[in-house]
Structures are given as C-alpha cells and as structure tokens.
Amino acid sequence: MRIIVAGAGLIGRTLALDLAKKYEVTSVDIKPEKLRMIRSSKVRKLQADFDNRADFLKLLHEADLVVGALPGSFGITRIADVISSGTNTIDISFCPENPLKFNDLAIKKNVIALVDCGTAPGLTNMILGYHNSFSEVKSFKSFVGGLPFKREQPYEYKAPFSPMDVIGEYMRPVRMIEKGKLLTRPSMSEPEFINIPEVGTLEAFYTDGLRTLLYTMKVPFMSEKTLRYPGHADKIRLLKETGLFSDQEITVKGEKIKPVDFTTSLLFPMWELKEEDEDFIALRVIIEAKESNVMKQYTYNLFVPYDKKTKTHAMARTTSAVCAAVVNLVADKKYTKTGVNAPEYVGSDKANFEFVINFLRERGIDVKREEKVM
C-alpha cells in the first residue's frame, strides 16, 4: 500500500511517521525545511508545489491512497483532483466548503473518500455516529480546544494548525441545530466557563465546527464550542469590531490593503507554536440519548498533553492518530463504503468505532466515558 501524505506541517509529519510503521509512505510539501523535520528514513520525502496541478496529478499515479493534511484553503481543489484520479483519500484539511458535494463523483469513480478525520471534526463526529447507530440522540454538545500550557499575554494562544484557519473559525457565523432547525449564531457568542481538571477554568464560545454533521445527522440539538483561556475571545472580538479582520480592501496612504492581511502579519508570529512549545488538547462531548425508553447522558472527556519524549504536539498526536486509524480501516478493507464519507459513518459501525478508540489508547490518547441515567 503506497500512501502519499500531502503536507508536512505539525500534523502531516506526525501522521507520516505513524503510517510508515506499516505502509510505504511519501511525505510531500513545498517547503524542504518542513520535510527535513521528518527525522526517519522510513518516510520518503518529496518537494512539490500543490499549486502546480500537473505535478500534483502526476504524483497521484504513484499512490494507492492520499492523505490530505494541507491548510484549509488548499483542501477542496485537491480533494476533487484526487477523487477524479480514482484514488482513495482521507482528508484532514478542513476546507471551508462542503466536501460532500463530490459524493456522486466519488461513487462514480468507485473511490472511498473520508473527510474531516481529525480531532474535532473527526473523533467528535465518530462519537455521535456511534451513539446515533443504536439510540435516539436528543442532544450533542462538543467542546474542544488546543492550547499552550504556558499562558503568555496578551493572547495566551498558539495555533497548532494553520492560523488563517483559526481566524476563519473566529469570523464565520456559526451554524447549529436547535429544536431540529438550522440556526445561525454570531461567531464566538455565548461564552461560558468550563472547568477542565488538568488545567483549570477555560472559556467556551460558539464556533462553526459542526460541518458534515449538519447534513448527515437528524439530532434536534447540536452545537460546538471552542475552548480558550478566559479573555482570549474578548480580545479577538475587539480586533474584529475594530475592523482589523475585514477582507474588504481599504486605502492607507495610497496603498490598498486588506485589513486581515495586515493584522495577521502582526498576529501570526505571536501565535507560532514552536517545536518546543508544550501544548494540550481538551475535549468534552456531552450526548443525551434515549435508549430503550431510558434517557441517558454520556460525557466523553479527553485530555492529551504534549509528548516530551518525542517532542510531539498534542494536536499533532491526536489528530494524526485519528486519521491514521481511519487510514488503517480503509487500507485493511474494514471500511469500504464508496463516496465522500464523513467520520460519523466510521463511528456508526461498533467494531470500527472500538478499533479507533483502541488505536488511540495504544498511542496514549485515552478517551474517558462517564454514563448516567437522567
């Protein structure tokens, strides 16, 4: 099984190393310095520009499966190309558009495409898919954040994935389900405090993260909130209300400029998660479901710290492990449904869901579950 991992960022390179234990892996990135950070001879490294479509298509001929670990803005066009070429693909690029629109194409090409196979979306979707397969889920609430242990003012934040995708998440209106209806809420709205035993109080606010769940699940209440240190959201809101994230060009001393380009050029260096910066992931999913006429509440908790031994970030560890688990399911023909599939479909098969949870546990990522009758 020849696998191409497109993108050698924090997550892409951790993923390449995990998959290389079992498969023939080529890691591809435009930046040689990122490829050099994959310190293993088991992974083949290839420099290529994904903006060059001809080169990209040529690359596809050498692969049985492509994993997309690119920034969101790259994701969607590459998924379309991969599907057209008849190659199976697992994607964690989290592109802003809806990838389900390529479903017909994928079925026609006999391709298994799985999108959003990361932490959230990804693991959270699988948890909901699992419960939805045997009970009547009434409510799904997801809370998730990747943060540095060291809190540095003013933002107390480091971006463990593409910072432009973080800004996108902060700006987009939030789609959610209430009483079975699709509603839109302002981004970063309805802040509340959430206590995470390992690190103390975090602040949770709505972000637009339900994605495929909006289309695949018939659950009357569904929402996602992002976790940050208290105060972060207020600061982002201030910058936003000042117009600093606008993508409408303004003219300053004769030069045309998009505020978002300007602001991020100052912000992103402050948000850079360096190799030695220790981060964690905190995740909580609360599901309320009716099981044989009994209402039950399930609380899933996951706390993943930076791995000091391998110097691997929590976000990279968790996201790449979920993705690698799904790659294994497809490669080993345990998941065979063609079309563009969402991770909730993976979770809806009990054996596959348990495979993923065990696969994570073997990598020190221990999803804990509490259950109570309501």
Add this chain to the structure above:
Amino acid sequence: MRIIVAGAGLIGRTLALDLAKKYEVTSVDIKPEKLRMIRSSKVRKLQADFDNRADFLKLLHEADLVVGALPGSFGITRIADVISSGTNTIDISFCPENPLKFNDLAIKKNVIALVDCGTAPGLTNMILGYHNSFSEVKSFKSFVGGLPFKREQPYEYKAPFSPMDVIGEYMRPVRMIEKGKLLTRPSMSEPEFINIPEVGTLEAFYTDGLRTLLYTMKVPFMSEKTLRYPGHADKIRLLKETGLFSDQEITVKGEKIKPVDFTTSLLFPMWELKEEDEDFIALRVIIEAKESNVMKQYTYNLFVPYDKKTKTHAMARTTSAVCAAVVNLVADKKYTKTGVNAPEYVGSDKANFEFVINFLRERGIDVKREEKVM
C-alpha cells in the same frame, strides 16, 4: 487688537467666537467646511494652508497676536515663525517638542509667547503655579479626561482633539517626578479607579502630560493621569502589544506600510466626536503643600458638560475659555513677561489666577476647591 486664530477645529472655532466679543478676530484654516461652522459674522474667515510657509508669514503681518489651535504635529514650526516675526502668541497646539527652547529668541524679539494654555496642560499648571507662589508644594497630582456621556463599545471613547495626539499620549513613555527625581514610567501604567460624582467610576492611568512643569517647578512629587471609562486602557494596550501602533514599516503582500497609519485609519472614524455628541470634562488636581508650617491638602474638582444650547463640546468650552482668559491678560497688558512662558507663570500672580478662575466661572466653568489640614 487684531487676533489671528490658526486652526478652526472644535476648539479653535469656539475660541474665535469668544474672542470676537472684544477683539478683531480672523479665523484661519485649510478646510472651508470648518470655517463655515463658525456661524458668526463677527469672525473673519480665511482659508489658508499652514504648510505653505510664505502664505503663513504674510498672514502674520496682519496680526497683533496669534493664537495657535492646530494639531500638535503642526504646532512647533508655526510657533518659531510667529516668534521670529515679533508677534505675541498664545498656543494650545500641545506640540510634542519642548517649546521652551525658543525662550531666548522670544526675549530677543520682545515677544510674549505663552504655550500649553488649555485645560491640561493649562488650567492644571496655573493651579500649581498659584500654590507654588505662596507655599512649599510637596506633591502635585493631576487627573483629567474628556469623554462622551454615551458609552459605546468597544472603546467608549470619542476624541475631542486631534486623535493622533491621543495616540501619541498613549504611546510616549511617561515622565514624572518622584522624590525630586525625573523618572520614566511606561505609558498607561498604574491604573486606578477614580470616582467622579457626576458620572461614576473612571479609570486613571499615567500619561506624559507634565510638559513644561518638568522644567519650571521644583516640586518633589508630580504626576499626571488620564481618565477613561474602565477597560479602555486594556484595549489600547492590547493593540499596542500586538504592534498595531508601531511606526516601523512592515511589508504586507508587497506593500510597505506603517502599522500606526493602518490602525488609525480604522480607529479614528470610530473615535470621531460629532457635533451632536455630548461630552464632558472631568478634572481633579490634588496638591499637598506646607503653609506656615502646616501641611494642607487642596483638591480642585472641575466637571464641565456639553453645552446643549450652543452645541459646544465640553473640551472646546473649557480649553477655549482658559486660552481666551490668557489672551485677555496679554491683550490688556496684565501679563507682560517676554520669552516663552508656561501657564504656571500666569497662575503665580494671584490677581491673574483669580481673573482666569472668574473668567471661567462667567462661562459656566466652575472650578471647585476643597481644603483640609493634613
């Protein structure tokens, strides 16, 4: 007596109207729309560009006295020209440089130049000058702010004078006197809450406003704090720490730009004090002084609201009244000291100080004083 008022901004035009009751006044500005807002036939209006030095020098021949009410960045070069031409001048441009450096030139030209004759600096300096003339002042603390009554998020602020001068005030390190020594503190540092009976709690923080007092007064403790609604300073600090007020050019998508130019182009429209926006000035000066071996504490309080009848802003009312009082003192030969003079010199003469206080009271600007033995 022919008086030129240079600058027809909020303050300049109020001043022109007050002086026109008694003197022959010409108001000069580059913008005709500002001149049109002086709705009185008693004031002559003249459009001229102060960047054109030849035109400006020609203008000086027609004046017995020039009042400078220009943005700070214009002030200093114009003061030098006015003094060189042998014309008396009163200035409220609050230029960032030290105007006392033209003292020798003014003495040589037999010119009376009075700078910083506004609210703070201005009235606050006169209060200190007054006490310093008959007692041993141990400590001088000044708190002052001009704010809108309506608090609008996120900044809860409107600039009653040049907003670029506000930013300058927020950015400059603060010079102050402690135990007789000149010290520098970070701008906007040491915030504290101050209760102002008319509006509630405000937040005070250090700003660099002592100006001439640093050179003219031998007082062991002197400091100035600016008053804003609580939270404003934190927001400015966030923008500052993000680098948004830096004047070092950065390159964004190939265009070179100074962050401060970019940020202010978004910020200043939000800070515009419109004609109908009701503002107030809150001022508190606390002086501790030894008088015939008794330690006394004097607290001066001034609260000036927007004048609904004449639609005049509090900052314009107060600053122009102080300046007009000083113009009267010079025009009526009650203040005759040549050289570049600071308002504390005006205050050091009891009759002149009382003239200013009464002049203000006649205009509804009532400086209240409390006195106690310590």
